[in-house]
Amino acid sequence: MRKIIFILIVLFFYKSIAQNKQVLFGFAELPQTLLLNPASETNYKFHVGVPLLSGFSTEIGSSSAVLSDLFGVDNRTVNQKVTSLLNSLSPRDFLKLNTQIEILSGGFRYDSKNYFSFGFYNEIDAIGYYPKDFLTLFNEGNDAYLNRSFSASQIIYKLDVIGVLHAGITRKINDKLTVGGRFKIYSSALNIETNNNSGTFTTTQGTNNLYTHYFNDVDINLKTSGLVDSNTEQYIENAGTFIGNTFLGGNLGIGLDVGLTYKITDQLEFSGSIIDFGFINHKKNVKNTKTKGNFIFEGVDFTFDPNNNGNYWEQIDERFKQELPTTEDNESYISWRPTKINAALKYSFGEKRSKYCYDNTYKDFYTDAIGVQLFNVFRPLSPQLALTTFYQKSISKKIHAKFTYTIDDFSYSNIGAGLSMQFGKINLYGMFDNILAYRNLATANSVSLQLGVNLIFN
Amino acid sequence: MKSLKKISFLLSFFMIVSCSDKLDFNQINNYIHKPVLTSALTYFKVVPFQFFDSNGVQQFEIRDVTRFEGFENTYIRENVVKINFNAEIKNEFNRDVTIQAEFLSENDGLLYSFTPIQVQENDLNFTYLEEIDVTTNQSVLNTAKVRIIASIENTGTPMNPNDTSEFEFKSSITFFIESEL
Numbered sequence: 001m002r003k004i005i006f007i008l009i010v011l012f013f014y015k016s017i018a019q020n021k022q023v024l025f026g027f028a029e030l031p032q033t034l035l036l037n038p039a040s041e042t043n044y045k046f047h048v049g050v051p052l053l054s055g056f057s058t059e060i061g062s063s064s065a066v067l068s069d070l071f072g073v074d075n076r077t078v079n080q081k082v083t084s085l086l087n088s089l090s091p092r093d094f095l096k097l098n099t100q101i102e103i104l105s106g107g108f109r110y111d112s113k114n115y116f117s118f119g120f121y122n123e124i125d126a127i128g129y130y131p132k133d134f135l136t137l138f139n140e141g142n143d144a145y146l147n148r149s150f151s152a153s154q155i156i157y158k159l160d161v162i163g164v165l166h167a168g169i170t171r172k173i174n175d176k177l178t179v180g181g182r183f184k185i186y187s188s189a190l191n192i193e194t195n196n197n198s199g200t201f202t203t204t205q206g207t208n209n210l211y212t213h214y215f216n217d218v219d220i221n222l223k224t225s226g227l228v229d230s231n232t233e234q235y236i237e238n239a240g241t242f243i244g245n246t247f248l249g250g251n252l253g254i255g256l257d258v259g260l261t262y263k264i265t266d267q268l269e270f271s272g273s274i275i276d277f278g279f280i281n282h283k284k285n286v287k288n289t290k291t292k293g294n295f296i297f298e299g300v301d302f303t304f305d306p307n308n309n310g311n312y313w314e315q316i317d318e319r320f321k322q323e324l325p326t327t328e329d330n331e332s333y334i335s336w337r338p339t340k341i342n343a344a345l346k347y348s349f350g351e352k353r354s355k356y357c358y359d360n361t362y363k364d365f366y367t368d369a370i371g372v373q374l375f376n377v378f379r380p381l382s383p384q385l386a387l388t389t390f391y392q393k394s395i396s397k398k399i400h401a402k403f404t405y406t407i408d409d410f411s412y413s414n415i416g417a418g419l420s421m422q423f424g425k426i427n428l429y430g431m432f433d434n435i436l437a438y439r440n441l442a443t444a445n446s447v448s449l450q451l452g453v454n455l456i457f458n
Numbered sequence: 459m460k461s462l463k464k465i466s467f468l469l470s471f472f473m474i475v476s477c478s479d480k481l482d483f484n485q486i487n488n489y490i491h492k493p494v495l496t497s498a499l500t501y502f503k504v505v506p507f508q509f510f511d512s513n514g515v516q517q518f519e520i521r522d523v524t525r526f527e528g529f530e531n532t533y534i535r536e537n538v539v540k541i542n543f544n545a546e547i548k549n550e551f552n553r554d555v556t557i558q559a560e561f562l563s564e565n566d567g568l569l570y571s572f573t574p575i576q577v578q579e580n581d582l583n584f585t586y587l588e589e590i591d592v593t594t595n596q597s598v599l600n601t602a603k604v605r606i607i608a609s610i611e612n613t614g615t616p617m618n619p620n621d622t623s624e625f626e627f628k629s630s631i632t633f634f635i636e637s638e639l
Contacts (some may be wrong), residue, residue, distance in 0.1 A: 067481060141635070142494075209500075297498065304520045
């Protein structure tokens with residue numbers, strides 16, 4: 001258990017700036033851009049993602065600490081490094097992890113106005129804020145912290161392991177406006193979350209005894225689904241069960257993506273989307289643990305009453321259970337998906353070329369584009385914003401590149417790059433975010449990548 | 459195609475030149491988890507009246523005992539290396555008081571006892587610290603009960619049961635933990 005807690009502590013230092021796929025957004029008409037904006041413009045007849053390979057994305061990063069802070073070779077002991085790290089982090093620091101693997105994906109053009117796309121992907125999405133008070137108490141104990149209130153409100157985390165079955169439509173309204181929508185069915189294999197906790201633990205100089213310990217206004221609610229089998233009351237440990245539950249076997253939910261692309265002029269384009277506006281209703285294999293109340297402990301008050309028979313401890317234990325009870329239940333609950341908002345303004349310029357489209361026509365396009373993108377994801381403590389500027393270059397009709405510079409909570413020097421290449425029907429794409437970090441991964445705050453292979457038919 | 463070559467070169471360059479400072483992940487095996495946990499323990503306040511039995515006969519010793527389940531926690535039991543017992547005592551009585559603190563097993567067997575704490579009459583600021591090295595006193599980990607015995611000095615003059623002077627005792631216990639991951 002202590003190892004798990006320690007690993008979690010370490011993981012808190014390696015946070016992922018997840019889900020902001022700023023290089024992919026609006027890039028090269030890739031099928032995967034439809035998952036970021038269902039109104040992305042496409043000009044092919046149909047596409048098929050190579051199963052398990054069409055879309056893989058993962059992002060790992062850290063807002064403040066880096067690997068070398070803990071594992072670097074220097075004159076400090078590992079205990080000194082851990083203490084130094086814990087002191088340097090704040091409760092607003094967080095761990096985020098998001099990995100998506102497309103299992104199946106495809107799409108086809110219904111007519112000149114409508115393109116349908118669909119697929120199934122697995123996603124692991126996790127966020128955990130750094131509970132500084134809890135970790136300080138765990139690491140150092142309460143002895144050196146008289147009068148300090150250790151707060152339970154810093155305990156905020158959420159982990160989802162889900163499968164997403166989706167189908168969407170991209171509809172060209174006119175030459176200027178394209179709109180899109182995608183309906184999603186979420187199947188949650190695992191959810192662990194806690195939020196809106198409150199309460200403090202404080203040790204003070206006592207009046208009746210040397211110390212008094214206070215548990216004040218404690219209200220902690222830990223929710224899980226898919227972790228404990230309701231019938232056997234045993235932890236579900238079979239990986240196959242989790243994987244199986246991601247395909248409509250787990251707790252179900254629904255969600256919606258919507259988006260639009262609007263050509264303000266021939267060269268100026270606005271696009272925006274809202275992704276994962278939805279929820280999951282957890283009612284299978286639910287196990288919730290709640291602790292609520294107040295408790296004051298001053299020690300054992302000896303009365304020297306011969307009739308007491310030394311029952312002080314039992315009396316305190318009983319009072320603790322009555323005043324600060326911990327209960328378990330199987331009540332269903334709703335978990336909202338982390339909704340994302342994307343917006344982009346793109347100005348195209350450069351050489352004007354033509355490309356061959358699905359309907360045997362040719363479409364003009366500019367070889368270069370610059371623009372700005374705004375990304376926001378709603379998270380438990382606060383929304384997380386990122387602002388990106390980008391330069392996009394079409395090297396040929398089949399080869400496109402994009403460079404990004406992003407400012408977010410973690411970095412002011414995040415440069416990303418991506419390349420999409422079409423060889424016949426085969427499309428390959430790869431994107432790397434924060435490429436400067438590759439100079440020294442030990443001191444990297446974040447690295448991320450997205451890779452995939454599609455078959456695209458014009 | 460020149461641009462493509464450049465871009466491909468740059469991407470490849472970043473991948474190839476990506477490197478890392480020397481890292482030693484085995485350091486984590488040297489990590490010692492060393493929290494220091496402090497808790498209030500026993501306390502009491504007695505007046506002369508409590509040193510008389512129901513027949514009004516002066517008693518020279520009173521005692522009380524409580525269960526103590528601190529060592530039933532396996533984490534503390536397996537990793538505590540030192541225990542500090544702190545006491546602060548105020549003796550308003552006009553005679554010395556001796557406090558004996560004893561750690562007992564489930565069957566009331568004596569596992570550890572402090573050197574008797576002798577508090578002079580009218581000493582209002584007596585402090586006491588007992589450090590228990592667990593490695594040389596392993597039996598203390600079997601403690602299931604704590605007993606306190608308060609003895610008053612027999613001066614030859616009985617106490618006045620209506621006297622309002624007090625004898626006050628406060629204590630805490632501190633566990634020094636050292637645990638590997």
